[in-house]
Amino acid sequence: MANNLDTATSPPIVHHSNPNSHQHPERTHTFGVVEQRIDSGFKSIKSFARRKTKSSPTSLQEWALPSRPYLEYVRHLIAAGWSNLQDLDDYLLNETAQAELVVSVLDITQDGAPKRWPDIHNELDLKRFMESPNRGGVSVRLYMAEYQSCPASGLIETLGGGLKLDPRFFQWSIHSKGHVFTPSMRHRAPYVSLGFGLLDASTSRTTDAEKFKVLVYIQPDEDGNGWTGVFLFSTHTKINLSPRLLSDPPPFRSELPPISPLRPKSIREIYLESFESVDLAQVTTSPLYGVSFLLRLDCFLWNQIITAIREEDHRIHGISDTTIGHAEEIKKTLDFVKRGGSYGWAGKDEPITRECKAALEEDFQHLVEQTNLLWETREKMSAVRQRDREARWNSLTNAFTYLFAPITIITGVYGMNVSEISGSDSNPRIWQFFVAVLVFNILMLLGLSISNLIRVQIKHGRTAGLKETFAFAVGTPNAT
Secondary structure, three states: OOOOOEEOOOOOOOOOOOOOOOOOOOOOOOOOOOOOOOOHHHHHHHHHHHHOOOOOOOHHHHOOOOOOHHHHHHHHHHHOOOHHHHHHHHHHHOOOOOOOOEEEEEEEEOOOOEEEOOOEOOHHHHHHHHHOOOOOOEEEEEEEEEOOOOOOHHHHHHHHHHHOOOHHHHHHHOOOOOOOOOHHHHHHOOEEEEEEEEEOOOOOOOOOEEEEEEEEEEEEOOOOOOEEEEEEEOOOOEEEOOHHHHOOOOOOOOOOOOOOOOOEEEHHHHHHHHHHHOOHHHHHHOHHHHHHHHHHHHHHHHHHHHHHHHHHHHHHOOOOOOOOOHHHHHHHHHHHHHOOOOOOOOOOOOHHHHHHHHHHHHHHHHHHHHHHHHHHHHHHHHHHHHHHHHHHHHHHHHHHHHHHHHHHHHHHHHOOOOHHHHOOOOOOOHHHHHHHHHHHHHHHHHHHHHHHHHHHHHHHOOOOOHHHHHHHHHOOOOOO
């Protein structure tokens, strides 16, 4: 089902540059604050208050700094006992605007029609948009924020305060180590962190991968008739990929979709474009169906990485250098799919949800099996290479032995009490010594050859050939 994502006009938002390009937003400290500072001494007081924040939790209020409701909410939780939020509090105190921010907003109305708003490029415009009365007749609203690495404190303040989001969601986005989750809490939380991998074209190695997170928060509406989705994309990397690649083509002689030129697009842009070919009416009832394309894209990109590693290993007939941690991220996503998303998401009993869950579970299970097979093959190749190194070392040792053998023999001969050297006929002749050594070596070779014949017969159920037996007796590597 094809959908045209019509772009609606948003009165509160005014863009002064090309909305398709990433522009640096003007610096805004706290939303609703006048930019011009009348008293220069106020800046010094504000800087002093920041330095004293950790030692005095109430310094923000004592110095009458501008109100930041979400920060105050987080600080109150810390004082009430949620000390695991301390990292987020420290992060929010550093007032920064988001550089190169792009926020796409997509609405799906009650009758299943899409409405896309102009992209937003700074937190102030985003706050104005969220406060404006523009949600009438909308069942699903999706906020897709794209930035590099970590969200700025201004973006967290805007989204967290405007949508009343759980602060633990943002702890994932800032890579905090302080989040505390039991399995039951994590499985029922309305948000999830998806680990993505993307072949890194900026390095010389074809198997290097750029890893990033896509955070998803699904919040049901208060009336229970819709939901709001927040998607945080922590990379601007663009790839040449059309969302149609992950769907079935139309049948022959049926109505064909319009031709669209292939151009580099970010993960956010690809996901946004995917809504042109989904059943939007099903999205309103099933959040998992709304997120399913993002999961299929995740599976496809990881599969590209695994395939690239396998092909490079085959090309060099060995183990190629590559990044690690792929299997862990894939298995985490598989566990998420097996639960049908979060237990806190609506639409668990919808047929489309069960259908998506079954298809995604099949895809990720196959990907996990292929990943495990790849690493098992690499482990076996590593073991073979280790044996080859040991064999080469043994050969080198034998070479040194053969090198010094003549010296040892000559030294031994001239140290013997034989009649040719001592001049006494009571001592044995020198030829008797060489005959004894020759006979002893022949007996050793015969003993080793017989033992190898017996071993091969017992182990492999066949009779070893003459060449194989002789090679084993003289100590040739890899002789069986």
